[in-house]
Every structure is written in C-alpha cells, then in structure tokens.
Amino acid sequence: MTTKIVLPDSELPKQWYNIAADLPTPMDPPLNQAHLPVKPEDLEKVFPMNIIEQEMSTERWIDIPEPIREKLALWRPSPLYRARNFEKLLDAPVKIYYKNEGVSPAGSHKPNTAIAQVYYNKEFGIKKLTTETGAGQWGSALSMACSMFGLECKVYMVRISFDQKPFRKMMMQVWGGNCVPSPSPDTAFGRKILGEYPDTPGSLGIAISEAIEDAVQDEHTRYSLGSVLNHVMLHQTVIGLEAQKQMAIAGDYPDVVIGCAGGGSNFAGLAFPYALDKINGKDIDIIPVEPAACPRLTRGEFAYDHGDTAGMTPLLAMYTLGHAFVPQPIHAGGLRYHGMAPMVSRLVQDGLFRPMNIGQNECYKAAVMWARSEGFISAPETSHALAAVVAEARKAKEEGKEKTILFNWSGHGLMDLVGYDRYLRGELNDVDLTDAEIAEGLQSIKGLPKPAGC
Amino acid sequence: MTTKIVLPDSELPKQWYNIAADLPTPMDPPLNQAHLPVKPEDLEKVFPMNIIEQEMSTERWIDIPEPIREKLALWRPSPLYRARNFEKLLDAPVKIYYKNEGVSPAGSHKPNTAIAQVYYNKEFGIKKLTTETGAGQWGSALSMACSMFGLECKVYMVRISFDQKPFRKMMMQVWGGNCVPSPSPDTAFGRKILGEYPDTPGSLGIAISEAIEDAVQDEHTRYSLGSVLNHVMLHQTVIGLEAQKQMAIAGDYPDVVIGCAGGGSNFAGLAFPYALDKINGKDIDIIPVEPAACPRLTRGEFAYDHGDTAGMTPLLAMYTLGHAFVPQPIHAGGLRYHGMAPMVSRLVQDGLFRPMNIGQNECYKAAVMWARSEGFISAPETSHALAAVVAEARKAKEEGKEKTILFNWSGHGLMDLVGYDRYLRGELNDVDLTDAEIAEGLQSIKGLPKPAGC
Numbered sequence: 001m002t003t004k005i006v007l008p009d010s011e012l013p014k015q016w017y018n019i020a021a022d023l024p025t026p027m028d029p030p031l032n033q034a035h036l037p038v039k040p041e042d043l044e045k046v047f048p049m050n051i052i053e054q055e056m057s058t059e060r061w062i063d064i065p066e067p068i069r070e071k072l073a074l075w076r077p078s079p080l081y082r083a084r085n086f087e088k089l090l091d092a093p094v095k096i097y098y099k100n101e102g103v104s105p106a107g108s109h110k111p112n113t114a115i116a117q118v119y120y121n122k123e124f125g126i127k128k129l130t131t132e133t134g135a136g137q138w139g140s141a142l143s144m145a146c147s148m149f150g151l152e153c154k155v156y157m158v159r160i161s162f163d164q165k166p167f168r169k170m171m172m173q174v175w176g177g178n179c180v181p182s183p184s185p186d187t188a189f190g191r192k193i194l195g196e197y198p199d200t201p202g203s204l205g206i207a208i209s210e211a212i213e214d215a216v217q218d219e220h221t222r223y224s225l226g227s228v229l230n231h232v233m234l235h236q237t238v239i240g241l242e243a244q245k246q247m248a249i250a251g252d253y254p255d256v257v258i259g260c261a262g263g264g265s266n267f268a269g270l271a272f273p274y275a276l277d278k279i280n281g282k283d284i285d286i287i288p289v290e291p292a293a294c295p296r297l298t299r300g301e302f303a304y305d306h307g308d309t310a311g312m313t314p315l316l317a318m319y320t321l322g323h324a325f326v327p328q329p330i331h332a333g334g335l336r337y338h339g340m341a342p343m344v345s346r347l348v349q350d351g352l353f354r355p356m357n358i359g360q361n362e363c364y365k366a367a368v369m370w371a372r373s374e375g376f377i378s379a380p381e382t383s384h385a386l387a388a389v390v391a392e393a394r395k396a397k398e399e400g401k402e403k404t405i406l407f408n409w410s411g412h413g414l415m416d417l418v419g420y421d422r423y424l425r426g427e428l429n430d431v432d433l434t435d436a437e438i439a440e441g442l443q444s445i446k447g448l449p450k451p452a453g454c
Numbered sequence: 455m456t457t458k459i460v461l462p463d464s465e466l467p468k469q470w471y472n473i474a475a476d477l478p479t480p481m482d483p484p485l486n487q488a489h490l491p492v493k494p495e496d497l498e499k500v501f502p503m504n505i506i507e508q509e510m511s512t513e514r515w516i517d518i519p520e521p522i523r524e525k526l527a528l529w530r531p532s533p534l535y536r537a538r539n540f541e542k543l544l545d546a547p548v549k550i551y552y553k554n555e556g557v558s559p560a561g562s563h564k565p566n567t568a569i570a571q572v573y574y575n576k577e578f579g580i581k582k583l584t585t586e587t588g589a590g591q592w593g594s595a596l597s598m599a600c601s602m603f604g605l606e607c608k609v610y611m612v613r614i615s616f617d618q619k620p621f622r623k624m625m626m627q628v629w630g631g632n633c634v635p636s637p638s639p640d641t642a643f644g645r646k647i648l649g650e651y652p653d654t655p656g657s658l659g660i661a662i663s664e665a666i667e668d669a670v671q672d673e674h675t676r677y678s679l680g681s682v683l684n685h686v687m688l689h690q691t692v693i694g695l696e697a698q699k700q701m702a703i704a705g706d707y708p709d710v711v712i713g714c715a716g717g718g719s720n721f722a723g724l725a726f727p728y729a730l731d732k733i734n735g736k737d738i739d740i741i742p743v744e745p746a747a748c749p750r751l752t753r754g755e756f757a758y759d760h761g762d763t764a765g766m767t768p769l770l771a772m773y774t775l776g777h778a779f780v781p782q783p784i785h786a787g788g789l790r791y792h793g794m795a796p797m798v799s800r801l802v803q804d805g806l807f808r809p810m811n812i813g814q815n816e817c818y819k820a821a822v823m824w825a826r827s828e829g830f831i832s833a834p835e836t837s838h839a840l841a842a843v844v845a846e847a848r849k850a851k852e853e854g855k856e857k858t859i860l861f862n863w864s865g866h867g868l869m870d871l872v873g874y875d876r877y878l879r880g881e882l883n884d885v886d887l888t889d890a891e892i893a894e895g896l897q898s899i900k901g902l903p904k905p906a907g908c
Contacts, residue, residue, distance in 0.1 A: 001524065002462070002463050002464075002527075003463050003524070003527035003528060004463060004527065004528075005462075006460040006461070006462060007460070008456070008459075008460060009456050009457050009458060010456075070455065070457070070538075071829075073456075073457035073458065074457060074458075074535075074828065074829050074830075075829075081528075084524075085602070103557060104829075105825075105828075105829030105830045105831065106829075107868065111829075144825075144829055147825070147826040147827075148539070148826070148827065148829065167868075167871045170871040170872070170874055170875045171831065171868070171871060173874070173875065173878055174822060174825050174826075174831055174871070174874045174878075175825055175826060176826055368628060371559075371598075371601070371628050371629055372601040372602070372628075372629060372630055373601075373602065374528065374559075375525075375528050375529075375558075375559030375560075375565075375598055375602065376528075376559045377559065377625065377628055414561065414621075414625070414868050414869060415868060417621050417624040417625060417628070418624070420624055420627070420628045421624045421627065424627055424628070
C-alpha cells in the first residue's frame with residue numbers, strides 16, 4: 001500500500017509551462033500611470049531584462065537553466081502523497097492526493113521562484129535584491145536563494161510582523177539576509193513615514209515602496225516579488241508538472257484540483273498544467289480557495305487595479321477588492337492581499353476555475369484533523385486548501401459519487417503556531433464581510449480603466 | 455549530477471537490526487536498587503511487556519509490524535543526499551553524504567521510535583503514555599505518534615523550557631498532547647517540589663520522576679523514553695539500513711560515519727548497521743560527536759550509573775559524568791545528558807567507535823556555512839555532526855587523502871533559532887570544563903558497582 005510517490009532528481013521538469021500560450025482569452029496588458037500599455041523599458045530599473053522578457057513571453061515551454069535545476073534538486077521533485085489516514089477519517093468515497101511543498105528548506109513552495117529569480121538576476125549582473133515581506137515566508141525564501149548564489153538580500157519586513165515574529169527574522173539572518181522593520185530609516189520614503197507617524201505598525205504597501213526605492217537607485221540592485229506576476233506563476237508550474245507524472249504512476253487522474261490562493265502562485269503552480277488539460281477537453285473541477293476575510297474571486301470585481309496600496313505600481317487586470325481594501329488580520333497572512341494574479345484572474349473570468357471562500361475556524365478545524373491523522377502541521381494558508389478538501393469529500397459522500405481529489409499542501413506551519421493555539425482555545429473569530437464593506441473597498445478602483453475582456 | 459537518492463515506500467526496511475546479537479563483548483545487565491540484575495517483571499509497571507522483551511532481546515533481526523511501517527511511510531525512506539554545495543565550499547578531497555531525518559512531521563529522527571513505542575503500547579492494551587521532555591523534540595514526536603494511534607499523551611516539560619519555548623507546547627497541543635510544566639500539581643512528587651521550591655525552573659530529573667509516578671499508578675498507563683534504552687536504538691536502525699541501500703545505489707561506501715550523540719539514538723540509528731560491517735572486518739571510522747560541555751565518551755567513565763538525577767532508575771553500565779553532573783545550558787538541549795546509551799557505550803569501550811567533542815561556537819559556525827550552501831537549517835544538536843564533518847574534511851585535505859563521509863542530519867532547527875541569533879551576535883560562550891569539574895560530577899558514582907567488562 002503506497003503512501004507516497006517519489007521521483008528521482010532526473011525527473012525534475014526540464015521546462016516550465018507558460019499558460020500565456022494557451023489562454024482562451026488573451027491577457028489585458030498592464031498599464032502605466034498614463035493608462036498606456038507598459039513597455040519592457042518601463043520596468044528595467046525594477047527588474048532585470050531577462051525576467052521582464054519572461055514576464056511578457058507567450059512561449060508555451062520555457063527551458064529551466066541547469067543551475068536552477070541543481071538547486072531545486074535540494075528538495076524537488078517533491079513527493080506526491082496519498083492521504084490514506086485522512087481519507088479514513090473522512091469516511092467518504094474519495095481518494096485524496098497531495099503534493100508536499102513543505103519539504104523545501106524554507107518550508108513552502110516559495111523557493112521554487114526565489115531560486116529562479118536570483119539566478120536570472122545574477123546572470124544579468126545584479127549584486128543585490130530587495131523585497132518586502134509580511135508574514136515572512138517570502139523574505140525567508142529569497143534570503144535563502146540569495147545566499148546560495150552569493151547575492152546580497154535586503155528584506156523590508158512590515159514592522160508589526162518584525163516585532164511579533166522574531167523567529168522569521170532570525171531565519172533570514174541565518175541565510176545572511178538583512179531584514180529591517182519597515183518603515184525604516186534606510187529609505188527617503190521610510191524616513192518620511194517615520195517622521196510623520198513614528199509609532200506606525202507599517203504595512204505591505206509601505207514596505208513595497210521602500211523595497212522599490214532601494215532597488216531603483218542603484219544599477220546593480222533590483223527588486224523581487226514572490227507572487228502575482230506571470231513569471232512567478234511560470235516558475236511554480238514545476239509543482240503541477242511533477243504531479244502529472246506522479247499521478248500517472250499512481251494510475252489515477254484528479255476529478256478535483258485544489259489550492260489556496262493569496263497572490264495565486266501556489267495554486268497556479270499546481271493548477272495551470274491541469275488547466276491545459278481542461279482547455280483540451282478534460283472534465284476537471286479546479287478550485288482556488290480564498291479566505292472569507294479576503295474574497296477577491298468570489299465577491300470582488302475583475303478590473304484594472306494597482307498591485308500596491310499606495311497606487312505606485314502599474315495597473316493589472318485582475319480580480320480585486322480595491323487597493324484601499326485592508327483585510328482583517330486573519331492568521332493566514334499570505335492570503336491577505338487585495339488583488340489576485342492576473343493569469344489566475346483571467347481563467348476565473350473565463351470560467352475555467354471555480355473559486356470558493358472559507359472562514360478561518362473551518363480551516364483550522366480541518367488542519368487539526370489533518371495533523372492528528374497525517375502528522376504534518378499545515379501553514380495557516382494551506383489550511384484553506386484542506387478545508388476545501390473536507391467540503392468536497394462531504395459533497396461526494398452526500399451525492400454518493402466517487403471522486404479523486406488532488407491538492408497542493410503548500411507549506412508547513414511550524415513557524416506559525418499561534419493561530420492553532422488561539423483556535424484550540426476558541427479565541428478565533430470568523431470575518432463575515434457585509435456587502436457594504438466590499439463596496440467600500442471597491443470605491444478605490446472607480447475611475448480606473450476597464451479591462452477589454454471584462 | 456544526482457543530489458539525492460530517494461527510495462520508494464516498498465524499500466522501507468522490513469526488519470530492525472539488533473546489535474545485541476553481534477557485540478564483541480556482551481552487555482552488562484541493568485541492576486536494580488539491590489544491585490541485582492533487573493528482571494522483566496521489575497519493569498512491567500513502567501513499560502508494556504512486549505517492549506520489555508524487545509529491550510532484552512538478542513535476536514539479530516526483528517520484524518517491523520506492518521502498521522508501524524505504514525506510519526513510517528509518511529516520511530520514510532528518508533532521502534540520502536550528496537552535499538555537493540558544502541563540498542565545494544570546503545574545497546577538500548571529500549565526498550559528503552547525509553541522511554535527512556528532518557523530513558518527518560516533527561522535524562527529527564525521534565518519530566522513528568515514537569511510532570513503534572505507541573504501536574506496541576496500543577497492542578498491549580495501554581490507553582495513555584506519559585513522558586518528560588526538555589527542549590521539546592521528544593514530547594512533540596510522542597504526541598504526534600499518540601494522536602495517530604488514538605492514545606492519550608501526557609508530557610511533563612521542564613518548566614523553564616515550557617516558559618521559554620511556548621511554540622513547542624503549541625506543537626504538542628496541535629497533536630492533542632497534554633503538555634504541563636514540571637514540577638506540576640498533577641503528581642505527589644510535583645506537589646512536594648512545588649511546596650518546597652515554588653519558583654523552581656524544574657529539571658529533567660524531576661520531570662522523569664513525575665512521568666513515571668503518573669504511569670505506574672494506573673494499569674492502562676505506561677511511560678515512554680525517547681533515547682538511551684536498547685529498544686530505542688533498535689527502532690532507529692531504519693536510518694542506517696536505508697543508508698546502506700542508498701549508498702549502494704550511489705556506488706559509494708563511507709570511510710567515515712558521523713552522528714551527534716546525546717542519549718545516543720540518532721547516532722546509533724545510522725552507525726549500528728555500519729558497526730556490524732566493521733565487526734565483520736570493514737575499515738570504517740565511526741564517530742559519535744558530543745558537546746564539549748557534556749563530554750561523557752571523551753572525558754567520562756564507563757561505569758554503572760543511574761539514568762536520572764534523583765537515582766530512581768535501574769543502574770546502567772554506560773559512559774557517564776555522574777548523575778549529579780549538571781551540564782551548562784548550551785543550546786543543544788538534546789545533548790545535555792550525563793549518561794550515554796549502554797549499547798553505544800559498550801562499543802566505545804570495545805574500541806569500535808572514535809568519539810570526539812566540540813564546542814558550540816564551532817558547531818554554529820559549521821551550521822551557518824551549511825544553511826548558506828545546502829539550504830537546510832540544522833538543529834543545534836545536528837550542528838555537532840556538521841562541525842565534525844568540517845574537521846574530518848580539513849584533516850583529509852591536510853593529509854591529501856580522498857575520503858567518503860556519511861553523516862546523520864538528525865533534524866531541522868526551525869523551532870530553535872535563538873541559538874543562531876546569539877551566535878551571529880557573538881554572544882555564545884564555549885564551555886571548557888576543568889578536570890576538577892569532571893571529577894566532581896563523577897563523585898556521584900562512587901560506591902556503585904563496576905561493570906564486568908570495564
């Protein structure tokens with residue numbers, strides 16, 4: 001009775017899958033501040049040109065350079081598991097498979113793109129990368145990748161997280177990352193905010209602004225983003241490509257594919273190769289799961305919006321709650337984002353994905369069941385995928401239908417145990433947004449252009 | 455270029471290797487308080503009889519029951535890695551292989567025996583297990599295993615660790631473990647200590663006494679120990695047995711085998727199958743690595759001593775610093791034990807192993823080099839094995855000899871980052887024990903019987 005299917009290093013994909021080549025509806029272009037399509041040279045102070053080219057590519061298959069594959073081989077191919085203990089607990093007519101992305105040194109899927117981005121920056125002659133981090137998953141992954149390729153790494157961490165999660169900062173420092181609380185005295189924007197609001201807890205919007213300011217002022221420094229953008233989705237497709245090989249070995253094919261969705265990259269990583277199968281006629285139910293506290297795909301609008309709170313980034317055509325929307329402080333920090341990857345948004349708009357949202361108590365309930373049967377402690381973000389698996393299993397039982405479910409176990413929760421503690425004490429609230437609250441956030445996109453495919 | 459060698463679930467060993475069948479010198483028997491050999495029935499209130507039989511077995515190969523193999527398959531066989539990035543950094547004529555035991559849900563090798571012990575207790579009709587934990591690795595592993603088999607788990611955690619490491623407690627609670635600070639009001643011994651010293655930080659000795667008291671008073675409750683004893687060494691041999699298959703696939707055989715040694719179980723798990731090869735004539739250098747702050751094998755005595763501080767356990771023939779020896783609070787909490795597994799001790803005494811001790815700054819230095827090249831952040835205990843690998847690589851370079859090194863990467867350090875932070879700030883002291891300090895600890899074994907093989 002097989003529990004997991006492992007692949008040798010040699011089976012690590014040699015190419016990424018770029019869904020831009022197969023979209024039923026073409027992407028709406030990003031727009032600059034003048035509402036005109038962004039040109040590569042508009043971005044060249046922020047990203048290296050080799051990554052900008054990848055961001056705009058419509059080639060279906062893109063070779064993975066060998067030095068990237070060598071580093072990915074430290075934990076990839078990741079194992080595909082059959083969750084037999086969880087199946088028994090649910091007592092439903094379902095087979096449950098999952099990809100375990102928690103086996104990476106940083107504990108999540110994030111290093112899949114961190115390794116690739118650092119490699120391309122190094123190839124382009126860049127010496128230092130800057131980024132922002134909220135909960136700390138992305139800052140950790142980028143610090144690790146930079147240490148492996150010998151680049152400097154500067155992480156602007158939202159001050160309240162910096163203070164509340166000292167272990168994440170230590171983790172980055174072990175990998176040589178320079179992690180500072182944002183706002184910081186290291187940038188003009190940071191100094192300005194500190195002058196006006198010396199006690200501010202900071203925000204992701206401020207941290208992004210500082211990281212970009214730091215990047216653009218030096219010719220050997222660039223900025224790096226851990227989700228949302230096309231090239232990040234691309235780098236994550238190793239997850240789904242491996243899963244397809246492993247599912248074939250298991251002799252199974254999924255009826256349902258599930259992933260939690262924050263910026264969209266872990267979901268896309270598993271889902272995009274299956275989306276291609278669906279475009280080609282396969283009958284698959286593909287479900288991105290978002291928090292009830294941040295329901296972009298289920299209650300937001302498909303619109304042009306800024307990627308950051310301050311409105312400094314280009315406009316992206318995506319599902320959004322409006323860049324002024326501030327999600328409640330749920331424990332799944334990685335899912336607290338007002339927008340969604342344009343590629344994921346495009347495919348939701350085209351009806352290829354069926355999004356759902358779930359409250360955090362239901363998610364933790366599923367994650368505790370999981371830990372006590374399958375052993376692994378899930379990241380708060382990942383618990384959203386688990387809760388959707390439970391919901392789909394219940395539905396299959398009610399309908400008396402056999403189903404094969406595949407989901408992305410995107411990371412472990414060993415650095416984020418406080419949410420479990422509060423759940424077990426009964427202290428967690430579910431956030432139930434009113435229509436008025438949703439409408440209020442969406443005010444901030446009024447007056448912006450509308451996507452053509454809308 | 456292969457980075458790691460993975461094995462399918464079907465290659466998980468079907469038997470454990472019991473080195474008791476192959477010892478050059480037989481073991482000295484454990485002695486009771488009257489200094490007479492312990493009989494199985496003396497232990498039956500503490501352990502179930504099926505485990506007591508295993509503890510005393512001299513059968514060479516012992517079948518692993520299928521339900522244990524099914525749970526172990528959640529992470530086993532663990533991958534064997536070739537540490538190519540670290541090799542490049544060291545620039546020495548060495549090939550370095552390691553077993554990654556950090557892939558278990560609890561993050562270390564501890565679940566290998568936790569799963570087995572919980573299974574045997576369940577088979578024997580036991581409903582609840584008690585144990586003590588210092589740093590928390592063992593309490594976590596046992597909580598997880600109990601949740602998988604539906605047993606209650608009560609963990610007495612040394613109070614100062616309970617207060618300083620709230621995340622370990624949360625981890626146990628996610629798995630349903632009931633973790634209380636020791637001394638606790640839940641036992642007579644705990645109440646006595648609390649009455650006399652209400653502000654005591656607790657100790658492993660007190661916690662053991664509480665866990666045993668809790669176990670022996672109920673017919674469906676037993677006690678569980680995570681290292682030192684013969685059956686624990688046995689359960690860990692899956693590590694070395696898998697490594698032998700994987701090294702054969704790599705087409706290599708180790709000249710040097712290394713593991714850190716606290717109670718001795720992760721070291722034994724890798725080393726015992728290779729010790730058999732050595733007994734059969736192979737030329738291998740097998741090195742248990744202990745902290746300079748707790749040098750039992752390198753500066754202690756081979757003698758009869760109690761396993762606990764209070765002197766309540768049977769006398770074991772082992773290397774010891776005396777049960778009154780209190781190790782300094784180095785960060786590798788799992789290596790702070792006055793004694794050493796009797797089986798490991800026996801083989802050191804017979805000259806089969808070559809122990810060394812290393813100070814913690816050297817260990818953290820190696821662990822930071824490791825994290826920045828191989829990615830994974832090592833447990834403070836594991837860092838001792840890493841420092842020995844560095845030392846052996848340097849020696850090989852000086853001697854101009856090519857060497858193949860295999861070591862046990864026993865666990866990750868994501869729950870223990872404070873030591874790294876202090877190391878990076880230059881705040882860590884090395885403990886350099888004087889001969890007088892060693893002699894003082896050894897006072898506590900004066901008057902106890904001497905082992906025959908001494």
